[in-house]
Amino acid sequence: MTETKQLQPIEQPLKGEVYVPGDKSISHRAVIFASLARGRSKVEGFLTGEDCLRTVEAFRMMGVSIEQNGKELIIDSPGVDGFSEPSAPINFGNSGTTARLVAGVLASLPFFTTSFGDESLSRRPMDRVVMPLREMGAHIEGRDGARLLPLSFIGSRLRGITYQMPVKSAQVKSAILLAGVLGEGTTTIVEKAKTRDHTEQMLPRFGVDIFVRGNEISVTGGQTLSPADMKVPGDISSAAFFIAAAAIIPGSHVIIKDVGLNHTRTGFIDALRLMGAEINTEITRTVGGEPIGEVEVVHRKLHGTTIDGDIIPRLIDEIPILALVATQAGGETIIKDAAELRVKETDRVETTVNVLQKMGAYIIGKEDGMTIQGGASLKGASLDSMMDHRIGMMISIASMIAEGTSFLHNGSCIDISYPDFFADLENLVRSS
Ligand SMILES: O=C(O)C1=C[C@@H](OP(=O)(O)O)[C@@H](O)[C@H](O)C1
Numbered sequence: 001m002t003e004t005k006q007l008q009p010i011e012q013p014l015k016g017e018v019y020v021p022g023d024k025s026i027s028h029r030a031v032i033f034a035s036l037a038r039g040r041s042k043v044e045g046f047l048t049g050e051d052c053l054r055t056v057e058a059f060r061m062m063g064v065s066i067e068q069n070g071k072e073l074i075i076d077s078p079g080v081d082g083f084s085e086p087s088a089p090i091n092f093g094n095s096g097t098t099a100r101l102v103a104g105v106l107a108s109l110p111f112f113t114t115s116f117g118d119e120s121l122s123r124r125p126m127d128r129v130v131m132p133l134r135e136m137g138a139h140i141e142g143r144d145g146a147r148l149l150p151l152s153f154i155g156s157r158l159r160g161i162t163y164q165m166p167v168k169s170a171q172v173k174s175a176i177l178l179a180g181v182l183g184e185g186t187t188t189i190v191e192k193a194k195t196r197d198h199t200e201q202m203l204p205r206f207g208v209d210i211f212v213r214g215n216e217i218s219v220t221g222g223q224t225l226s227p228a229d230m231k232v233p234g235d236i237s238s239a240a241f242f243i244a245a246a247a248i249i250p251g252s253h254v255i256i257k258d259v260g261l262n263h264t265r266t267g268f269i270d271a272l273r274l275m276g277a278e279i280n281t282e283i284t285r286t287v288g289g290e291p292i293g294e295v296e297v298v299h300r301k302l303h304g305t306t307i308d309g310d311i312i313p314r315l316i317d318e319i320p321i322l323a324l325v326a327t328q329a330g331g332e333t334i335i336k337d338a339a340e341l342r343v344k345e346t347d348r349v350e351t352t353v354n355v356l357q358k359m360g361a362y363i364i365g366k367e368d369g370m371t372i373q374g375g376a377s378l379k380g381a382s383l384d385s386m387m388d389h390r391i392g393m394m395i396s397i398a399s400m401i402a403e404g405t406s407f408l409h410n411g412s413c414i415d416i417s418y419p420d421f422f423a424d425l426e427n428l429v430r431s432s
Pocket residue numbers: 024025026096097168169170171172174196316317340
């Protein structure tokens with residue numbers, strides 16, 4: 001039986017201020033790096049979504065003590081040399097970030113581990129990390145030639161490599177960098193386009209020397225991580241749903257507080273500005289290399305544009321909600337160079353197009369993106385998130401501007417990245 005949520009259009013604009021939960025990418029990394037460091041680290045503003053809790057559980061299974069008190073974690077680790085072999089397979093749930101980053105760690109540890117995931121994660125490609133890790137000397141086996149989970153690792157001391165990344169993926173980059181730090185020799189990664197750089201920003205905080213020259217990143221192996229305290233900024237990918245809502249609902253004026261504004265993550269704001277949106281950002285401080293600040297959005301009439309090339313990795317998770325915005329802009333919007341969408345929690349080209357077509361939008365899917373004719377009046381419909389959290393949130397915003405009632409099936413997956421999504425949205429509706 002699937003759960004269903006009834007969603008009504010809203011009659012008033014969105015107004016007020018909102019604090020979004022902690023950044024998912026930074027929360028995962030904080031747990032991983034603190035676990036690898038011997039001693040006590042504190043993480044504040046941790047995202048308590050299901051994906052990040054999978055990362056917590058993975059390290060608990062290797063003997064790391066992680067005490068959770070709401071959004072605060074106290075991590076007491078014996079250090080990577082004190083880890084113990086897990087007594088059961090590790091469940092990565094729905095989390096691609098856990099699966100890829102932790103693979104870089106498991107391949108480097110001197111024991112046997114097996115990992116698996118839910119139905120969606122079991123379809124997602126793991127060869128993108130297995131292949132470079134094998135090049136470093138890793139012993140990894142798995143389903144379909146280790147292309148898919150479950151994967152098993154017999155860890156060993158890995159050797160550094162120089163790796164030209166065939167995919168634009170921060171998960172792959174981070175997995176190799178982690179294996180590089182835990183291994184020996186120098187590891188160098190060359191990216192085709194800059195992907196989110198939280199690993200590079202955060203590792204120095206944990207005492208690791210890392211060198212970045214443009215799209216090339218190097219680390220030397222055998223470095224020991226030291227404990228550190230981290231404050232996690234709000235997640236711009238979660239904020240994107242409110243930014244989008246304010247940009248398309250006439251009369252709206254919303255301010256997002258304390259949100260991460262790392263340039264490798266703010267492509268969505270740049271894209272909306274290209275479409276004529278009024279968005280003001282102000283960086284108020286930098287914590288651990290991560291700029292944090294405010295985003296103010298005022299509703300304006302939008303127009304279509306083309307989104308392609310190097311901006312794509314800077315907004316990859318925001319494309320479903322960007323497509324919704326494009327349905328409300330005048331003219332055509334083309335999104336291309338985004339074939340990565342097809343290997344996310346769902347095939348996000350297909351799920352985005354299906355949802356928006358059902359609501360009456362003019363949108364067609366392409367191999368590497370989608371084309372949207374703006375100016376559509378959306379109609380309420382019966383819609384399924386297909387267990388993809390970003391699709392669930394996009395449906396919820398779309399239903400606010402649709403005529404008539406919508407039904408969201410499988411909306412509970414929103415807990416993966418934003419457990420309080422509906423409460424925070426409700427506050428913005430009520431403040432007006
Ligand atoms: O490194 C990360 O934290 C992430 C990288 C991106 O995935 P890819 O590396 O597959 O592009 C993104 O889609 C995901 O939500 C989080």
